[in-house]
Amino acid sequence: MKFVDEVEIRVDAGDGGNGCISFRREKYIPKGGPDGGDGGDGGDVYLEADENLNTLIDYRFERFHKAERGKNGMGKNCTGRRGNDIVLPVPPGTRATDIDTGEVLGDLTKHGQRLMVAKGGFHGLGNTRFKSSINRAPRQKTDGTPGEVRPLKLELMLLADVGLLGMPNAGKSTFIRSVSAARPKVADYPFTTLIPNLGVVRPAPHQSFVIADIPGLIEGAAEGAGLGIQFLKHLERCRLLLHLVDLAPFDETDPAEQARIIINELEKYSPKLAEKPRWLVINKVDLLLDEEVQEKVDELVKSLNWDGPVFQIAALEGRGSDALCREVMSYLETLPAPDTEQHEEADPVEFMWDTYHEEVLEEEMDDEDDDDDDDHDVEVIYQK
Ligand SMILES: Nc1nc2c(ncn2[C@@H]2O[C@H](COP(=O)(O)OP(=O)(O)OP(=O)(O)O)[C@@H](O)[C@H]2O)c(=O)[nH]1
Numbered sequence: 001m002k003f004v005d006e007v008e009i010r011v012d013a014g015d016g017g018n019g020c021i022s023f024r025r026e027k028y029i030p031k032g033g034p035d036g037g038d039g040g041d042g043g044d045v046y047l048e049a050d051e052n053l054n055t056l057i058d059y060r061f062e063r064f065h066k067a068e069r070g071k072n073g074m075g076k077n078c079t080g081r082r083g084n085d086i087v088l089p090v091p092p093g094t095r096a097t098d099i100d101t102g103e104v105l106g107d108l109t110k111h112g113q114r115l116m117v118a119k120g121g122f123h124g125l126g127n128t129r130f131k132s133s134i135n136r137a138p139r140q141k142t143d144g145t146p147g148e149v150r151p152l153k154l155e156l157m158l159l160a161d162v163g164l165l166g167m168p169n170a171g172k173s174t175f176i177r178s179v180s181a182a183r184p185k186v187a188d189y190p191f192t193t194l195i196p197n198l199g200v201v202r203p204a205p206h207q208s209f210v211i212a213d214i215p216g217l218i219e220g221a222a223e224g225a226g227l228g229i230q231f232l233k234h235l236e237r238c239r240l241l242l243h244l245v246d247l248a249p250f251d252e253t254d255p256a257e258q259a260r261i262i263i264n265e266l267e268k269y270s271p272k273l274a275e276k277p278r279w280l281v282i283n284k285v286d287l288l289l290d291e292e293v294q295e296k297v298d299e300l301v302k303s304l305n306w307d308g309p310v311f312q313i314a315a316l317e318g319r320g321s322d323a324l325c326r327e328v329m330s331y332l333e334t335l336p337a338p339d340t341e342q343h344e345e346a347d348p349v350e351f352m353w354d355t356y357h358e359e360v361l362e363e364e365m366d367d368e369d370d371d372d373d374d375d376h377d378v379e380v381i382y383q384k
């Protein structure tokens with residue numbers, strides 16, 4: 001299935017149904033009172049995380065999603081039915097952003113988690129509501145308010161614990177193949193990997209973490225060179241980055257220079273990402289003699305001014321890979337649990353009509369007290 005990690009859609013909540021003006025009409029009851037019912041609220045639009053999905057591709061083809069309008073109120077005090085909600089399934093790891101305001105509405109990280117992204121319009125009031133001691137035959141009602149309309153950007157950010165970073169050909173896909181069951185393509189040309197891949201690593205029974213292999217970066221990626229930096233967003237939720245460096249590039253470029261390019265691009269993309277814990281993983285040590293390796297690694301570390309952890313591996317034959325994964329696992333275990341809880345506590349999103357409803361209702365009640373507009377035919381208090 002094609003991997004799509006960013007789409008723009010529009011969600012329309014249903015409008016509220018209108019209130020109704022009606023009077024009781026029955027044989028032998030000449031002046032029946034008002035009996036116009038309220039309308040129903042419009043349906044809401046929700047996003048729901050569904051672990052059976054792993055791409056947003058469906059939304060490439062279907063961009064408009066509308067919830068049902070509330071039904072109008074009817075005579076005999078019948079309230080209109082509420083409009084049905086719609087629930088749009090998205091893969092876990094999806095972030096929803098309002099395109100107009102740039103506000104992040106929320107992150108869906110756990111299966112079954114729901115997020116309201118457009119609130120249905122509020123129902124209109126029927127004329128029964130306007131009955132009072134001074135106005136026994138009110139000819140007022142209100143219309144439902146419009147449902148909220150939101151242009152939304154959905155972004156899928158993979159939920160991996162560890163992200164692989166590096167130049168094309170550094171051996172990222174080879175590494176993920178050597179430590180997990182993931183089988184991304186490996187080849188000796190750059191940009192073999194075009195879409196992110198996830199692999200589950202199990203360093204010991206009952207222990208596991210998820211690792212993400214993303215396409216390689218090159219100089220100028222922040223400006224769009226190569227495949228650009230769009231895939232870096234998949235690393236935003238990782239707790240550790242492994243920066244793979246090819247110690248013996250076939251084009252004989254300087255590994256330190258190559259490593260610096262990646263660090264620069266990372267900083268250009270997001271200082272927050274650049275500050276994430278990052279380990280240097282020197283790959284392809286099998287291509288050099290042992291003494292040479294140590295010498296080159298020392299040179300590299302010195303040239304980069306690197307004081308973080310350094311590992312040496314030969315991903316192709318799996319040398320050093322398992323030891324690295326065990327270290328990663330112990331490191332992850334020292335960290336607090338992933339920040340999914342935080343998202344749930346995030347500030348609730350305020351919907352356009354949230355306060356409006358309260359205000360209108362309050363106003364409505366105040367109006368009722370000094371209701372002297374009997375001669376009006378129909379008064380529509382708020383309109384779409
Ligand atoms: N000798 C040797 N070759 C390796 C090692 N790791 C990877 N390679 C080779 O390096 C080449 C590139 O490996 P990939 O795993 O495709 O590299 P990548 O970083 O995923 O590259 P992109 O997907 O293009 O970003 C392949 O020909 C691999 O066989 C290693 O440890 N030793």
Ligand SMILES: [Mg+2]
Nearest residue numbers: 172173192193
């Ligand atoms: Mg690859």
